[in-house]
Amino acid sequence: MEFSEELKTLKDQVRFDGSFRTGTFSNIVIAGMGGSGIAGRIFSEMYSAKPVFVCDDYHIPEFVDGNTEFIAVSYSGNTEETLSAAEEAIKKGAKVHAITSGGRLSEMGVDTIKIPGGLQPRSAVGYLTMPIINTFIRPKHxxxxxxxxxxxxxxxxxxxxxxxxxxxxxxxxxxxxxxxxxxxxxxxxxxxxxxxxxxxxxxxxxxxxxxxxxxxxxxxxxxxxxxxxxxxxxxxxxxxxxxxxxxxxxxxxxxxxxxxxxxxxxxxxxxxxxxxxxxxxxxxxxxxxxxxxxxxxxxxxxxx
Structure with a gap:
């Protein structure tokens, strides 16, 4: 797909209605790098009801536990740092979710939203961000x-x-x-x-x-x-x-x-x-x- 055509998909991406099921929680941690990681940064400025931590590293914060909603975001599903962070979150007992088009992340056995492939990760900003916004903010139609x-x-x-x-x-x-x-x-x-x-x-x-x-x-x-x-x-x-x-x-x-x-x-x-x-x-x-x-x-x- 030509890059100009990739850009034109954003208007449809913002209509993506995927979301996660959540229970009671104390904080949200979103792990992602580069074009995938921007999703957490955007969401963190829109949401302030609970603490939000954006993780762009191999490791996750010490406070992550069973009261954490942890969201791993990787368009390819193979981002090294994000996979490492997700593995640590699973070990800590966090409620782990994933947004990806495939790869190893989709095979980790966590609550996963599968999004369309075939784009540059940075061109999928709507697909990567909307599930988080839909889950915690629930924007009006x-x-x-x-x-x-x-x-x-x-x-x-x-x-x-x-x-x-x-x-x-x-x-x-x-x-x-x-x-x-x-x-x-x-x-x-x-x-x-x-x-x-x-x-x-x-x-x-x-x-x-x-x-x-x-x-x-x-x-x-x-x-x-x-x-x-x-x-x-x-x-x-x-x-x-x-x-x-x-x-x-x-x-x-x-x-x-x-x-x-x-x-x-x-x-x-x-x-x-x-x-x-x-x-x-x-x-x-x-x-x-x-x-x-x-x-x-x-x-x-x-x-x-």
Whole structure:
């Protein structure tokens, strides 16, 4: 499947209605790496009723026990770190679930949601995230349809995203993406999409944390014109003020990216898809294959 066609599946992915059965629990731990791991990061910003820990390592926290809902997310089902974490969770007696398209994870004998294969893991963000959202948040049907509609609109017209990609390419600039709650994970998603799709370095941070560190180099660093700064707009007036004041005192201009939609799930997936198209167009302009992850696959083979 062409990468542009992969992107167009997201509007259908957000309608995926898979979910897990859960009982009483004290905390949620979500294990995943790379394009699969973003699911836990996104969910952790949407949900605050119980503690959520995102695990992107071989090992899991000491607190994991029988009161933990543990979700292993691996699109391939063969991610080394995630398999290790899931094995530890089983030994600790956690309630272990899995989201995968197959592989060893699907053979571990845990409560598993099987999702369609044939995509790049990062292109399956809806399939990987929605089961967790459906289980613990249970979004309204109209919110899901709003998200799907906005994604469909982006599929039909992504000229704005192409123009941003063109600006980045014209100046050979390094993207810097600034988010804020509940879009910190989305800013990180953009960073990783620039890495894997467009094959360029990128950087992400978030307000207001960045006002305690990034503010100084924004004012005083050398060769600042080599960076392309973007900031997600916020409905929090305190954050909006920070964005404006940060630009003024550092002499830095941010490209404002506005989230669309009335529901949180629609705004989050709209921003995710916005970044998908910026990075896709940059890959196309650079004449690189957005699906190529050969260096990552080579690394996995060498360490296996």
């Amino acid at each position: 109209e919110d899901i349809e709003e998200a799907a509609g906005l994604l469909s609109d982006l599929d039909k017209n992504n000229t704005v995203q192409e123009n941003i990609a063109t600006e980045i390419y014209a100046g050979r600039r390094i993207p810097v993406i600034y988010g804020s709650t509940p879009y910190r994970s989305v800013a990180y998603r953009w960073k990783t999409q620039f890495n894997e799709n467009a094959k360029i370095l990128a950087y992400s941070n978030y307000f207001s944390e960045l006002n305690h560190n990034d503010t100084m180099p924004l004012r005083d660093t050398y060769r600042k014109d080599e960076f392309y700064f973007m900031a997600f707009d916020s409905t929090d007036e305190r954050i909006r003020k920070r964005i404006e004041v940060t630009q003024k005192i550092t002499g830095t201009s941010f490209k404002k990216i506005e989230a669309r939609g009335s529901s949180l799930i629609a705004r989050i997936f709209y921003l995710i898809h916005f970044g998908d198209y910026v990075t896709y167009h940059l890959a196309r302009i650079r004449n690189v294959d957005p699906q190529d992850v050969s260096a990552i696959e080579d690394l996995k083979k060498r360490i296996s």
